[in-house]
Amino acid sequence: MKVLVLGLNHKTADVETRERLAFNGTKLEEGVLGLHKVEGIEEVALLSTCNRVEIYACVSHVRDAVENIKNFLASFHDITKEDFEKSLYTLTGTDAVRHVLRVASSLDSMVVGEPQILGQLKDVFDFALNKKTTGMLLNRLMKKAISTAKRVRTETKIAENAVSISFAAVELARKIFADLSGKSFMLLGAGEMAELAARHLFNNGVKEVTVVNRTYERGCELASEFNGRAVRFEDFLHELAQMDIIICSTCAPSYILVKEQMNNVMKERKHRPVFIIDISVPRNIDPEINKIANAYLYDVDDLKEVIDFNILERKREAEKAQHIIDEEVDKFIRWMSSLDSVPTIVALRRRAEEIKNEEVEKFRVRFSDLGEERLKAVECLASSIVNKLIHPPTSALKEDAEDRDELIAMVKKLYGINGNNHEE
Amino acid sequence: METVLFELALTCYFTVTIIGIIELFKGSKDLSLLMLVVTCAGFLTHSASIVYRYASAGYLPVTSMHEAASFFAWCIVLIFFFLAYRYKIGIMGSFILPIVFILMLLSSMLPRVIRPLEPVLRSYWLGIHTFFAFLAGAAFAVACGIGIMYLLQEHYLKSKNTHGLFKKLPSIQVLDEINYKLITLGFPLLTLAIISGAFWAESAWGSYWRWDPKEVWSLITWFIYALILHIRLTAGWRGKNAAFLSIIGFLIVLFTFFGVNLLLKSLHSFS
Numbered sequence: 001m002k003v004l005v006l007g008l009n010h011k012t013a014d015v016e017t018r019e020r021l022a023f024n025g026t027k028l029e030e031g032v033l034g035l036h037k038v039e040g041i042e043e044v045a046l047l048s049t050c051n052r053v054e055i056y057a058c059v060s061h062v063r064d065a066v067e068n069i070k071n072f073l074a075s076f077h078d079i080t081k082e083d084f085e086k087s088l089y090t091l092t093g094t095d096a097v098r099h100v101l102r103v104a105s106s107l108d109s110m111v112v113g114e115p116q117i118l119g120q121l122k123d124v125f126d127f128a129l130n131k132k133t134t135g136m137l138l139n140r141l142m143k144k145a146i147s148t149a150k151r152v153r154t155e156t157k158i159a160e161n162a163v164s165i166s167f168a169a170v171e172l173a174r175k176i177f178a179d180l181s182g183k184s185f186m187l188l189g190a191g192e193m194a195e196l197a198a199r200h201l202f203n204n205g206v207k208e209v210t211v212v213n214r215t216y217e218r219g220c221e222l223a224s225e226f227n228g229r230a231v232r233f234e235d236f237l238h239e240l241a242q243m244d245i246i247i248c249s250t251c252a253p254s255y256i257l258v259k260e261q262m263n264n265v266m267k268e269r270k271h272r273p274v275f276i277i278d279i280s281v282p283r284n285i286d287p288e289i290n291k292i293a294n295a296y297l298y299d300v301d302d303l304k305e306v307i308d309f310n311i312l313e314r315k316r317e318a319e320k321a322q323h324i325i326d327e328e329v330d331k332f333i334r335w336m337s338s339l340d341s342v343p344t345i346v347a348l349r350r351r352a353e354e355i356k357n358e359e360v361e362k363f364r365v366r367f368s369d370l371g372e373e374r375l376k377a378v379e380c381l382a383s384s385i386v387n388k389l390i391h392p393p394t395s396a397l398k399e400d401a402e403d404r405d406e407l408i409a410m411v412k413k414l415y416g417i418n419g420n421n422h423e424e
Numbered sequence: 425m426e427t428v429l430f431e432l433a434l435t436c437y438f439t440v441t442i443i444g445i446i447e448l449f450k451g452s453k454d455l456s457l458l459m460l461v462v463t464c465a466g467f468l469t470h471s472a473s474i475v476y477r478y479a480s481a482g483y484l485p486v487t488s489m490h491e492a493a494s495f496f497a498w499c500i501v502l503i504f505f506f507l508a509y510r511y512k513i514g515i516m517g518s519f520i521l522p523i524v525f526i527l528m529l530l531s532s533m534l535p536r537v538i539r540p541l542e543p544v545l546r547s548y549w550l551g552i553h554t555f556f557a558f559l560a561g562a563a564f565a566v567a568c569g570i571g572i573m574y575l576l577q578e579h580y581l582k583s584k585n586t587h588g589l590f591k592k593l594p595s596i597q598v599l600d601e602i603n604y605k606l607i608t609l610g611f612p613l614l615t616l617a618i619i620s621g622a623f624w625a626e627s628a629w630g631s632y633w634r635w636d637p638k639e640v641w642s643l644i645t646w647f648i649y650a651l652i653l654h655i656r657l658t659a660g661w662r663g664k665n666a667a668f669l670s671i672i673g674f675l676i677v678l679f680t681f682f683g684v685n686l687l688l689k690s691l692h693s694f695s
């Protein structure tokens with residue numbers, strides 16, 4: 001039995017190919033059940049996200065299974081094999097295990113360290129368990145993947161630093177304000193990026209949202225999304241003193257807020273700190289404002305710099321994560337290969353039991369006049385001799401040694417066990 | 425026994441200072457916890473050494489420079505524990521505990537003999553007056569450490585630099601709040617220390633106020649912190665200015681506590 005990973009991701013396939021091979025909605029169930037019926041597949045689970053489609057399987061013959069899966073994919077999605085074949089990667093054994101662990105730990109993600117993938121993988125696992133398409137090996141692998149991902153998360157800082165503009169804005173806001181809840185927030189102009197940042201701040205507890213827009217109606221619309229209120233553009237200066245966080249994405253040709261105005265605002269708000277994010281290009285807020293005490297102004301380039309640094313940090317953490325994954329892969333592989341010796345151990349025990357029973361039976365027939373009590377004692381004696389004799393070889397088989405394959409062969413030969421004893 | 429305890433405490437504070445420096449460069453939760461545990465050990469042995477000395481001297485051991493520095497350090501750790509419990513900012517120790525270590529080191533280098541109390545000091549005012557004064561000083565010392573943290577974080581934010589300690593330092597608003605709270609704690613204590621000192625002076629020397637250098641410098645200290653509080657409440661001066669002034673304030677506190685005794689002739693120089 002071998003672990004097999006077959007799939008494609010954002011690195012190997014373009015969006016179009018990924019879309020065509022995706023298993024969306026009800027297709028997922030059909031897909032998993034269909035794959036389970038594919039010849040040569042013993043266990044299977046299926047992950048389909050916008051960045052990757054991956055099939056995790058346990059197979060006995062890799063080459064046949066891969067061919068069968070490809071055929072299945074082609075007929076299921078009604079495309080020709082040539083369309084996706086070159087984007088596929090096929091991994092087996094240690095590489096496959098490592099890949100699953102890397103995916104779960106978000107090392108293989110487009111944005112390294114993003115947290116969604118683990119949740120998606122958990123869903124895949126639950127779904128497969130539900131449909132009973134996985135067995136001992138994949139169940140164990142999935143559990144390992146989840147526990148490894150958790151280890152990576154707690155032992156490295158891979159997910160700690162913000163790598164998007166909106167998250168960076170929240171991260172910075174947290175270093176200015178003790179507590180974001182109860183802070184008031186103004187959205188000046190409504191761009192997509194500004195809205196996203198606003199949403200993140202809102203999700204992080206910022207209440208009291210004020211939306212300012214040149215078209216008042218659009219402002220009202222957006223304000224209702226945040227349970228906020230809209231203010232006419234002409235009036236925004238009067239409201240500024242009440243605002244702790246301001247995100248500006250207006251498209252004015254010149255500064256809409258200059259240093260002198262901000263000086264007055266600061267006086268009015270008794271110099272309580274204020275965080276201004278200007279994501280308009282060209283900038284709409286006078287950069288000089290950053291020089292005013294307790295006013296912190298960041299423009300798009302500043303935020304990008306913060307993000308670039310964070311991405312660098314994540315890469316450094318990813319290296320640490322790689323060590324953790326190597327360790328866990330090692331453990332899993334060791335567990336897998338220990339399975340090889342299980343049938344031999346079972347056979348050895350059975351053989352010893354047979355011999356003992358035979359001999360005890362003979363003894364009972366010959367010395368039947370000894371009385372039940374004494375016969376029982378003799379049986380005990382035989383059992384303990386047998387157990388003592390087979391204990392060393394079984395524990396040697398369980399041990400994780402390099403020469404285990406030789407050992408298995410030798411035990412079979414020495415104790416006269418047939419090789420075809422592959423029962424579970 | 426008292427010496428052993430004192431040296432143990434000194435060793436603990438030294439260890440904590442080293443951990444604190446490592447924490448700055450390579451912080452982790454375990455390290456912060458270790459720092460807290462070692463500080464606890466230091467505080468317990470330190471407390472025991474003070475109790476021992478109290479028992480053998482028969483009065484609150486704050487009259488010699490050795491005792492004063494040690495007791496001052498003890499008060500700072502007391503306030504540090506309170507803050508660590510209330511705010512749980514791991515890196516705080518790196519900025520406050522070195523002050524404790526330096527004071528203890530200073531204390532360890534000064535003569536430790538216990539001398540009989542001078543007649544003028546034999547008064548219940550000794551405990552009251554000094555306790556207020558030292559606790560006020562300790563609050564200002566911690567405010568200074570917090571002020572340094574504030575200035576650092578403010579610098580990171582203004583220069584848009586998220587490297588270094590940026591991630592480990594808390595928000596400037598929290599730091600500003602702690603700084604303000606410490607000063608509002610220290611200021612009334614200092615006021616009480618000066619008032620109780622005046623009453624004591626009246627009963628010991630016959631007049632409330634004699635413009636002794638210690639008294640003058642205490643008054644200067646009092647004015648500095650009064651100024652910090654005043655401009656905060658009226659003009660809303662906070663943040664950077666408050667942090668900066670709290671550092672200056674602590675330097676003056678240090679001079680009032682130790683400088684006056686060493687450099688100026690004061691009625692307060694008893695050792």
